[in-house]
Amino acid sequence: MNKSIKLAADIGGTFTDIVLEAGARRWSGKVLTTTQAPELGVIEGIGLVLEQSGIKPVDIGVFIHGTTLATNALIERKGARTAFITTKGFRDILEQGYEKRFDHYDLMIDRSVPLVPRTLRFTIEERLSADGDVLLPLDESALQNLAQQLREENVKAVAIGFLHAYAHDGHERRVREILSAALPKDVTICISSEVAPEIREFERFSTVVANAYVRPLMAGYLHRLRDQLRGMKMDCPLFLMMSGGGLTTLETAARFPIRLVESGPAGGAILASEIAAECTLPDVVSFDMGGTTAKICLLTNGEPERARKFEIARAYRDMKGSGIPVRIPVIEMVEIGAGGGSIARVDKLNRITVGPDSAGSTPGPVCYGRGGTEPAVTDANLALGKIDPAYFAGGKIKLNEASAKAALQKAIGNPLGLKDFWPAAGVTEIVEENMANAARVHAIERGRDIAACTMIAFGGGAPLHACRLAEKVGVKTIIVPMGAGVGSAIGFLRAPIAYEVTRSAAVSLDAFNAKTVNALLQHMTADARAVVEPALGKTKATVQVIADCRYVGQGHEIRVTVPVKTLTDANGKKLKAAFEAQYEQVYGLRIPNQEAEAITWSVTVSSIAKKPKRAAKTSAKSTPKPRSKRLIYDPALGKQVMVPVYWRFDMKPGATFKGPAIIAEDETSTIVGANFRAKINSLGYIILENLK
Amino acid sequence: MSKSALDAIRTQVMWNRLIAVVEEQAQSLLRTAFGTITREAGDLSAGVYNADGHMIAQAMTGTPGHVNTMATAVGHFFKHYPQSTMKPGDVYVTNDPWLGTGHLFDYVMMTPVFLGRKLVAFFASTCHVIDVGGVGMSAKANSSYEEGTLIPHLKMRKEGKINEELLSVILANSRNPVEVRGDLLSLVSANDTGARRLIEMMTEFKLTSLEPLAKHILTTSEKGAREAIKATPEGKWSYEMPLDGYEGPIIIKSKLTIKNGKITIDFTGSSAASIFGINSPRTYTHAYSVFGLKAVIAPHVPNNIGSLSCFDLVTEPGTCVDPIRPSPVTARHVIGQMLADAVFGCLAQALPGKVQAESAGSIWILGLNSAHGRVPAHETAKAKEFGVISIALGGIGGRPGKDGLATTAFPSGIGAIPIEVTENQCPLYFKRKEYLMDSAGAGEWRGGLSQTIEIANREKAPFTISAATFDRIKNPAKGRDGGGSGVKGVARLGSGNAIPDKGIHVIPTGDSLVVELPGGGGFGDPKLRTRALVEADVKAGLVSPESAKKDYLLDV
Numbered sequence A: 001m002n003k004s005i006k007l008a009a010d011i012g013g014t015f016t017d018i019v020l021e022a023g024a025r026r027w028s029g030k031v032l033t034t035t036q037a038p039e040l041g042v043i044e045g046i047g048l049v050l051e052q053s054g055i056k057p058v059d060i061g062v063f064i065h066g067t068t069l070a071t072n073a074l075i076e077r078k079g080a081r082t083a084f085i086t087t088k089g090f091r092d093i094l095e096q097g098y099e100k101r102f103d104h105y106d107l108m109i110d111r112s113v114p115l116v117p118r119t120l121r122f123t124i125e126e127r128l129s130a131d132g133d134v135l136l137p138l139d140e141s142a143l144q145n146l147a148q149q150l151r152e153e154n155v156k157a158v159a160i161g162f163l164h165a166y167a168h169d170g171h172e173r174r175v176r177e178i179l180s181a182a183l184p185k186d187v188t189i190c191i192s193s194e195v196a197p198e199i200r201e202f203e204r205f206s207t208v209v210a211n212a213y214v215r216p217l218m219a220g221y222l223h224r225l226r227d228q229l230r231g232m233k234m235d236c237p238l239f240l241m242m243s244g245g246g247l248t249t250l251e252t253a254a255r256f257p258i259r260l261v262e263s264g265p266a267g268g269a270i271l272a273s274e275i276a277a278e279c280t281l282p283d284v285v286s287f288d289m290g291g292t293t294a295k296i297c298l299l300t301n302g303e304p305e306r307a308r309k310f311e312i313a314r315a316y317r318d319m320k321g322s323g324i325p326v327r328i329p330v331i332e333m334v335e336i337g338a339g340g341g342s343i344a345r346v347d348k349l350n351r352i353t354v355g356p357d358s359a360g361s362t363p364g365p366v367c368y369g370r371g372g373t374e375p376a377v378t379d380a381n382l383a384l385g386k387i388d389p390a391y392f393a394g395g396k397i398k399l400n401e402a403s404a405k406a407a408l409q410k411a412i413g414n415p416l417g418l419k420d421f422w423p424a425a426g427v428t429e430i431v432e433e434n435m436a437n438a439a440r441v442h443a444i445e446r447g448r449d450i451a452a453c454t455m456i457a458f459g460g461g462a463p464l465h466a467c468r469l470a471e472k473v474g475v476k477t478i479i480v481p482m483g484a485g486v487g488s489a490i491g492f493l494r495a496p497i498a499y500e501v502t503r504s505a506a507v508s509l510d511a512f513n514a515k516t517v518n519a520l521l522q523h524m525t526a527d528a529r530a531v532v533e534p535a536l537g538k539t540k541a542t543v544q545v546i547a548d549c550r551y552v553g554q555g556h557e558i559r560v561t562v563p564v565k566t567l568t569d570a571n572g573k574k575l576k577a578a579f580e581a582q583y584e585q586v587y588g589l590r591i592p593n594q595e596a597e598a599i600t601w602s603v604t605v606s607s608i609a610k611k612p613k614r615a616a617k618t619s620a621k622s623t624p625k626p627r628s629k630r631l632i633y634d635p636a637l638g639k640q641v642m643v644p645v646y647w648r649f650d651m652k653p654g655a656t657f658k659g660p661a662i663i664a665e666d667e668t669s670t671i672v673g674a675n676f677r678a679k680i681n682s683l684g685y686i687i688l689e690n691l692k
Numbered sequence B: 001m002s003k004s005a006l007d008a009i010r011t012q013v014m015w016n017r018l019i020a021v022v023e024e025q026a027q028s029l030l031r032t033a034f035g036t037i038t039r040e041a042g043d044l045s046a047g048v049y050n051a052d053g054h055m056i057a058q059a060m061t062g063t064p065g066h067v068n069t070m071a072t073a074v075g076h077f078f079k080h081y082p083q084s085t086m087k088p089g090d091v092y093v094t095n096d097p098w099l100g101t102g103h104l105f106d107y108v109m110m111t112p113v114f115l116g117r118k119l120v121a122f123f124a125s126t127c128h129v130i131d132v133g134g135v136g137m138s139a140k141a142n143s144s145y146e147e148g149t150l151i152p153h154l155k156m157r158k159e160g161k162i163n164e165e166l167l168s169v170i171l172a173n174s175r176n177p178v179e180v181r182g183d184l185l186s187l188v189s190a191n192d193t194g195a196r197r198l199i200e201m202m203t204e205f206k207l208t209s210l211e212p213l214a215k216h217i218l219t220t221s222e223k224g225a226r227e228a229i230k231a232t233p234e235g236k237w238s239y240e241m242p243l244d245g246y247e248g249p250i251i252i253k254s255k256l257t258i259k260n261g262k263i264t265i266d267f268t269g270s271s272a273a274s275i276f277g278i279n280s281p282r283t284y285t286h287a288y289s290v291f292g293l294k295a296v297i298a299p300h301v302p303n304n305i306g307s308l309s310c311f312d313l314v315t316e317p318g319t320c321v322d323p324i325r326p327s328p329v330t331a332r333h334v335i336g337q338m339l340a341d342a343v344f345g346c347l348a349q350a351l352p353g354k355v356q357a358e359s360a361g362s363i364w365i366l367g368l369n370s371a372h373g374r375v376p377a378h379e380t381a382k383a384k385e386f387g388v389i390s391i392a393l394g395g396i397g398g399r400p401g402k403d404g405l406a407t408t409a410f411p412s413g414i415g416a417i418p419i420e421v422t423e424n425q426c427p428l429y430f431k432r433k434e435y436l437m438d439s440a441g442a443g444e445w446r447g448g449l450s451q452t453i454e455i456a457n458r459e460k461a462p463f464t465i466s467a468a469t470f471d472r473i474k475n476p477a478k479g480r481d482g483g484g485s486g487v488k489g490v491a492r493l494g495s496g497n498a499i500p501d502k503g504i505h506v507i508p509t510g511d512s513l514v515v516e517l518p519g520g521g522g523f524g525d526p527k528l529r530t531r532a533l534v535e536a537d538v539k540a541g542l543v544s545p546e547s548a549k550k551d552y553l554l555d556v
Helices: A038-053 A069-075 A141-152 A170-182 A201-231 A250-255 A263-278 A377-383 A401-416 A422-445 A462-473 A484-494 A514-536 A571-587 B003-032 B064-080 B164-172 B177-204 B211-230 B282-297 B339-350 B419-423 B531-539 B545-552
Strands: A005-011 A015-022 A025-032 A060-067 A082-087 A121-124 A134-136 A157-161 A188-191 A238-241 A247-249 A283-289 A294-300 A310-312 A324-326 A334-336 A342-346 A352-358 A454-458 A477-480 A498-508 A541-551 A558-562 A596-607 A628-634 A639-647 A656-658 A661-664 A669-672 A676-680 A686-690 B044-050 B055-058 B091-094 B106-115 B118-128 B154-158 B235-243 B250-259 B262-266 B311-314 B364-370 B387-392 B428-435 B451-457 B463-466 B490-493 B504-507 B512-516
Touching (some): A005 A038, A005 A263, A015 A038, A015 A484, A025 A038, A060 A201, A060 A263, A082 A201, A157 A170, A157 A201, A170 A188, A201 A324, A238 A263, A247 A250, A263 A283, A263 A294, A263 A454, A263 A484, A294 A422, A334 A422, A342 A401, A342 A422, A352 A422, A462 A477, A514 A596, A541 A571, A571 A596, A571 B177, A669 A686, B003 B044, B055 B211, B064 B106, B064 B118, B091 B177, B118 B177, B235 B339, B262 B282, B387 B451, B419 B428, B531 B545
Parallel strands (some): A157 A188, A283 A454, A639 A661, B262 B311
Antiparallel strands (some): A238 A247, A310 A324, A342 A352, A628 A639, A656 A676, A676 A686, B044 B118, B091 B106, B091 B154, B106 B118, B250 B262, B364 B387, B364 B463, B451 B512, B463 B504, B490 B512
């Protein structure tokens, strides 16, 4: 393919990052997210990098895109007016949830409020049994009436979830068929058997509802973006990043936008994965801090952990169990409301609090001068000298230092009796502590020792805070990659084009029926290929098949790899042996003479990932020359110090110097703490090492 | 940073790690368990103990009735098996209701952990197995001998070798041997998982003993609890709470004394033990009464033997809250899980305006079986044999400033079992499971709604329901500070007739079981509830216009 030029765009809550790659050359840009019409920011950013590079839209070979729009719509409850249609007699499953308290001792907990209120939850007479028998036929006559109600209620999205639809989708499909004829064209209809065909009604219903809730917004946005790109003669394939780390087509993304919820952070995890391979790092913690949130992800031997369940928008003290569960493939990570836009305040007990709410791009931090009055983390960084106002976001966003300082004094300094730079120092210390706690807890929950990890820091905010965060959690080495400020977007360019199809189908491993399984897998593989292959051209795809297995009678499964070939009945025995070996490894024993079964099958079709280049030994040490000096506050020293400012691209591999210092570049600045030594490796990455 | 500050952080990290280790132990149990009540509803617990058998950390996954009983259950093993006789690879087991967690269904498994040759800690875990023989999940027995097979303190594993003889005795006495074996082995492996992680942690932090850490955890927690108790006003308060009982009504009398930083809950004078299996062994009584005290007074202090030791319990042997052998106890939570409300009745006087209204309390365990052996054989000749459990939950009491939670377990920490999971195991199907209108006690902050559940058989065959745990059918959850009572529970056939008592009842072919759970009591005067909230409830169909008029004096 001669069109080897690749473009990526990552829309965050505050910034839209754009990256253009042509062979070894890269251009990037950062513009403010245009929340009302996000495509405008993307188009603006694309214009910027095209201008820098002199590349024409028609020359671009592929465009890869990720966005937090869906996540933000769920957190801020700004999705479509959605109705939910379910089996008669089960109107409240969506609200009843697990019927469990997520904290035993806190008597004041709140559950997540359902996306669809009871007034918009409708039921219809129908009932299928677990094995697909019709216990009650679908009452089709009631559907016209229901359609009338839906029109009167002016709903823009309809989610359908019937009991046992994970295995028997007939009634869901029929209702969709009838309703789509009866409802206005712009009403979205989603069925649970397509969005999340997995057993356990609450989680499946929750997922289909969340999908319907964000779909009008996401589909509208994606189609507008496609049209605008066509308008500027960019007719290359467009792919969307999914939360599981694979890419998909625009049409699939517009149908299943719930799979995009963590797409930006997934891009970051892929970047971290590549860097871990380049630098041969067995244990990595990636630290991605943007304008709205900070994301922390753990990788082992270059691989992040994956899961099939995710909780969005935790509503009660960020506690596990207080959010909306969705069954989608995701990369495991923790995300907290700690970004450049996170707002700082003093609470009733005179403690500084930061976030979780963000000033976003509108109005943004006070220093943007766009109407923000409450100080944010970026205001504090500016007041501490860590950001050069002249070069923020490549000089495209002018910052007002005086107004930032005044706002900090008013909101933090006055109530606490602090002066000068101290209110700002307090704010950064607290946000760093919050991130350190989240990182520690996440590592602990996964049974990992965070201090043994190398930190990979990217996103516009991370290089500013990485040294202090590393000190707090005991991390010794930090890597700030090239293009750190737009790291997630770079990660998009490294992602395989991949799609996962999942089906529930119980198959005994002891009495294995290869014929049924082959038929099922063939069908699923074809579905996944249909999504992936148009995008690949002549490139070959790989297929991975996983069976979630358990002993008959259990309710949770272990992922077992299934050979990709036509299976025979003898494969049952082999699968059981593989399952039991894994079971024993995880749980320490086997259950003798117990039948085992595969419950859920997933097929992933993906492009083959390129092997990363390895970091080489660097040539002789050199001492770079600073371009200027700035007065900054160093938290490890507890005082202000005058430090040299280096321009990142002045430094050659092998350049080495001690902190405190600043390394500036267009989309971020790296603060080298007083206890750290900085070195540039063969790939141009900044390696920060704690000398204490 | 100073050395002491660094040490403090290190200790905090190790404490957090210990909590992560027991959480992993609990997750392992949840993921490997066979019984749906364990794997779906989370009726389990997991904890780590120091070498003296004192609980130092517990998992959040689980339920207080298990955690707080296990806190003392571990110590009982030592009378038969002194620590000095324990070997690596040993696992100890019991389901003794008085020395374990309150009924035969809960197996407690305890595993000593060795660092090299030194005993450094114990892991214990519990889960509810699906069947232990006897009369089954029923309150019908008149003595614990009839309730099933009791396993005294014995070894489940000896130096790494599973005690197959013991296992075969247990399995031979269960209607569901496959599930029970799976659950017992999953308890063993959960403890092993915890032990493995603990050894990794001790190696990483170069610890040769858990003692300094345990001491820090226990003294810090005890201090936290004592301070919280000191901040509560001193005095004496008492409360009486009527319950339906089995052969006759039960009265729970509670007396709370707070003095000189000491807090005592005294149930002297409560009804004598029932001749049926609804009695709460003292250990279980302790679990839920202390839970109630701690949740109001010191919710944020970690739950371990340090903080638990600050709360004293007085009971009178032979009463329903301290039955003596061989009183039957299978459905012990019918009384035990009401004790949080009994304690709140006193606390509400000590802390006016700060304690939530009464709740549905005791969870309704729907023990559903095929009717084989309970009806003439021809009726079940073609029917599938099965035994499943579903969990039915009512509403929690209204809270100061917030409505009560709808259909949620309290004070139990378990949850519901997905309908689709249950229906995959048996021919039964749910006809409805939906909020029950007007079930919440009226109040400025109304109680949590309850629900209606209806279950029928797809086969043309009868099935049975054990009504052992159905309470608050005659005695509703009361409101607080002017709030109204929640709706009373109902259990009946779909065709109309009420289920008469806590026994096992046949649901005839073609008929169905209907349960309406008790609602939560209201908090505060209903007239103070804002019109907007009442209107929203009426619009959503949670409160009827009639109730709005009658209870809230509002025309909606």
